[in-house]
Amino acid sequence: MGGLKTVPTAQSNHKHFNPKTNYYPAINIAMALIKITIICCVLIAAIECALLPAALPVAGVPINTEVDPHPQYAFAYNVQDALTGDSKSQQEVRDGDVVKGSYSVVDADGSLRTVFYTADPINGFNAVVQRGPVPVAVAPRPLAAPLLG
Numbered sequence: 547m548g549g550l551k552t553v554p555t556a557q558s559n560h561k562h563f564n565p566k567t568n569y570y571p572a573i574n575i576a577m578a579l580i581k582i583t584i585i586c587c588v589l590i591a592a593i594e595c596a597l598l599p600a601a602l603p604v605a606g607v608p609i610n611t612e613v614d615p616h617p618q619y620a621f622a623y624n625v626q627d628a629l630t631g632d633s634k635s636q637q638e639v640r641d642g643d644v645v646k647g648s649y650s651v652v653d654a655d656g657s658l659r660t661v662f663y664t665a666d667p668i669n670g671f672n673a674v675v676q677r678g679p680v681p682v683a684v685a686p687r688p689l690a691a692p693l694l695g
Contacts, residue, residue, distance in 0.1 A: 616642045633680070643667050652680055 622637035631652075638647030643666055650660040658680045663673040 618642070653677075656680065 618641055620637075620639045622635070624635040626633055633652040634650060636647065636649035638645065645665040646663070648660060648662045650658060653659050657677050660676045660678075661673050662676070663671065665671045
């Protein structure tokens with residue numbers, strides 16, 4: 547007879563090909579995993595963006611909402627470690643909205659870097675950097691031993 551013949555293709559002869567779905571089973575599994583991943587990402591994004599209700603705060607735990615109208619503090623530290631060679635210091639003072647301070651560190655090239663800084667609502671943050679030699683510490687002189695006679 548002169549009708550058209552169906553010629554099997556290489557794809558349809560593959561042992562994992564399902565001609566009813568036109569997909570390989572591995573592709574079906576991969577698509578399912580992609581869908582699950584997308585759903586999980588959407589749920590995490592919704593929770594992070596507070597689109598879903600988050601856990602309520604624990605009752606009975608007071609929340610401090612008091613704001614100090616004129617905060618003040620002062621601190622300082624100094625590290626001089628002969629074993630590691632670490633040498634740094636900092637001091638800072640805050641009085642209301644004005645902060646002043648400085649810090650020093652010995653850089654890798656052996657020079658001393660000192661930064662003096664101020665910050666306030668009018669002038670913003672300003673810093674002045676000074677570089678120079680590391681001051682040589684004067685070692686205490688040992689006491690002379692008493693003469694034994």
